[in-house]
Amino acid sequence: MTASLDDLLRPQHVRDNLGAWRWSVRRQLVPVRDRLRLEHPDRGEAWLSARASRALRERDELLTRLNTLASQVLVAPDVDDLADRLNRLLVDIAHHHQRVHDLAYDDVELEIGGSE
Secondary structure: OOOOHHHHOOHHHHHHOHHHHHHHHHHHHHHHHHHHHOOOOOOOOHHHHHHHHHHHHHHHHHHHHHHHHHHHOOOOOOHHHHHHHHHHHHHHHHHHHHHHHHHHHHHHHHHHOOOO
């Protein structure tokens, strides 16, 4: 059974088998990176365009952080700190996905005249 990335970042997993943990985390980061790369918020109306541009900038920043941490997974001496930073990144990515979802919802609401 393969542990999820959230499970792998819990402290007890870090100390079990460090080499296996590092490779498992690195493998689990690939779909996270792929999902972020494929994300393209629609720019829609002018007022949504600024929010979509912000979402794209935020996505690029998250990808940069993800790539930096992914390169450190195999070599970082302090794996507890690395696990903490990866956890923070996952929370930030979840918040980003919610903002992108809200942006798409606002765009659909605008198209169908859902505001008062």
